[in-house]
Amino acid sequence: MTAEREAWLTALSRLYPVPDGYRVPLLDEDAAQDVLRCGPEVFADLVAAGLPHDGGRFDRNDLTNLALDAGTGRSRPERAVRYALRWMREDPSTWETPMQWSFSIEMSAPDEVAGSWSHTRFLPELNGGLLENWESSSAVRITPTHFEFDGPGPVTFSGSISTAGKVRGLVSPHLRKITEEFLDRGYRWVRLPEDCQHDYAPILDAGVAPCVAASTYLRKEFQAAGYEARTRGGWILGMLDLAHSWVEVVDDDGVTKPVDAVFERLSNLAEHPHPGIPAACVGSRINRMLPGAIGAGAPESLHHTAGGVRPATTRTVIRRVGAR
Template structure:
């Protein structure tokens, strides 16, 4: 992942890179390695190469992100320590509010262990930039604060105050913090969990969230703050995409019915271990 020799890895360990030793073998947290590679400045680590490839679309004209697009949407659900047959509860795609739609829905039946959810999801884009000066000022303040986007454990992202106190951020933590600040300024706002699709053939499975806020013009706006941050880090010529992320809707985002700090699925069997959710979202050609 880092493309470095053992001697360089020793230097990183001496400098504080955490690891656990098991039977004489060093085991590193994948989030730590990803973050280290992402900000190494070498340009050749796997995280840096993947980042440039995944976000290359942000440098293109945004009209492609505004048209209607259909997705083959699949979720695989697993209850790791299942206590027996019970109903499944899934946070479904919630796209109708932004002009999209659901079709061919197959919801999971009550059962044990594993289940699946499937649907055809249609998304569309719309230019609805933020109009409230107060909202735009809060967004600008956040973007100017210099928080560093990082891969973080899912449970940690919900503690958005701790994450930002450490100088870090993620799409979930950033959305929760912005929603909190918007409400503090008197606006109706909620951070929503969802999916970012159309990359790596559906294989990218990362937590994602946006902020939904009722602007002073009475229109519900979606703010994909993390994507704006990451696009700015990629290149200065991503300004059109970054502006689209600040209030407008694009067809690569699928919001769910879950808030940003809530699970995407539950199994009512009584197990205390969270359900594991894996997504596979592919464009319908």
Template sequence: MTVAPAHCDTLAQAVGRFRTAPGDIASYDTDVVTAARALRVGEEQISHLAEAGLPHAYDARGALRFDYDDLMNVGMFCGTGQTVPELGLRFLMRFAATDRSAWFAPRAWEVGVHPARTAAGATAEDDGPLPHVRVRLPDHLGPGVELLDGAALPEGELADGGYQVAVGLTGADQQVRDPAIREVWDEVVGTLAAREVLYQTVPERLRTDHRRAWELGMADCVVASRLLADRLTARGYRARARRGYLLGLFGSDHAWCEVHEDGAYRSLDPVFAFVSLLGDKARGVAQSPEFAEACFGGRFNRLLPCRTETAAPLVYFADAPAPYWAMAGVGARPRRTS
């Protein structure tokens, strides 16, 4: 792969623009090959990140290793517009720039969940035996969700391996009316917009301690949604953090909050609101205050909720949450109609 020097220099300059994984959380197990593919640079350039101060370690053979979440943040904060994280965000947020009616109209999807079991470039021989995979099932009883073609899903929250299913999703163009909920919402979204807490990739182990992540100045959709649910619950509201998939050609783990109003749960999506409120030209995300406002109660037809009311992980290797790269085996496409 031929890479312009400016691209490589920009990657190194991203170090320091985000919060790196805390030492007790970080897992330095990502090799140079995987790092190079994720950041779309030559392998020889990855060492520059270590020289620039990105935390790293060396394995028993003396090979350089990084934390995968730190690498994703290098890609997200470098500003080239060409790394895998940047391209992913651009693609997944394209629907926010479409006509409002397209956010809520009924849509049929073919969803495939078959998580990757090794990181890009790795082999089973490199990493030992392949892990036993368990996946969280769709919440087909959730509002606006319908199984198509007479499909059936196993009981319980988790199933072995993957699955493929056709689902219909119908959004809801609605808003939360309670001004006290709006006040809490504005606190969380405003903190992200002011960059007092950075929107970035957060390791799964730290997502489970979302208050610590927020205090460290980092948040992703899981952290922000859990924090919002906490603050609403503390004020006496029935609120919960949900998690599922943002559907597209490749899978995206996404989380949002729901608050009970007028006899039903309504969606609150602080990260979607933050990203679309400000826009991000470097990452190819259009500014859309209208979409940001729709995140305050609206339910979108690209979000498939899974069976969890705590925003628990969607994929497990044995009993541990799977690494972020496992999502590479998740995808969806609009269902074809005859």
């Protein structure tokens, strides 16, 4: 057995598969092999060894988690993550620098039912930034929690924002102890549908920690210790605009600080990250994070119709202005 084949099979043995009822098996074998880039022989071995599939179709989250854990360096998820996290090599002062971003949102529904739309409001001001300008294909109203749009769809919304950051740590020894105990358990980051993460106990018991499960757990632990805490949903900018969640807690100095234990785990996937990044994830606001007016695991956009409210099909693209 070659070392690479053994790495793939070991990763498969550790895979936490997307639970039944949440799987979206859209990729055929050719597309799945293109994601993994493991070669047809190893791919056949993985299928024979139990790589989850439904009639020869595979869930993208399963493939992403398998590839990141195998660590061959050739898979598409690894290359994308390493490219997106290359900023982690830089000096911590660069994580505070004001940055400019353009955004584009498109919301649609799979049918033609008339209605209105809402999208979680960006809150860059929490990180020292600003929603600077915008335009929309429909009339837009900005509330404390949402951008609201009239129908019909699809609705497009675009503009520019700025972000900034502040590198600092937790003052409270109690908060540090809770966070350190969580990190010392050695959880691996995985990507799972947000809806399945609210029942976090079996997920964490399996040794994996996606962001909604981890932030929900830590919020409860912080609150049990007597601290004011909430989960926060938002986006990791520059990383395929990945929806993300973390905890915000009021520290002993009265400052509300993010605690992003999952981002600390995610930094293990970066190539030669700065040694200061793990500490910065626990208490700092970082300019690559965009907070939203939303809690962990809540849908980012909604379609409102006479028949009720449902998540909208959403395409969100956020790109750095002037990036090379």
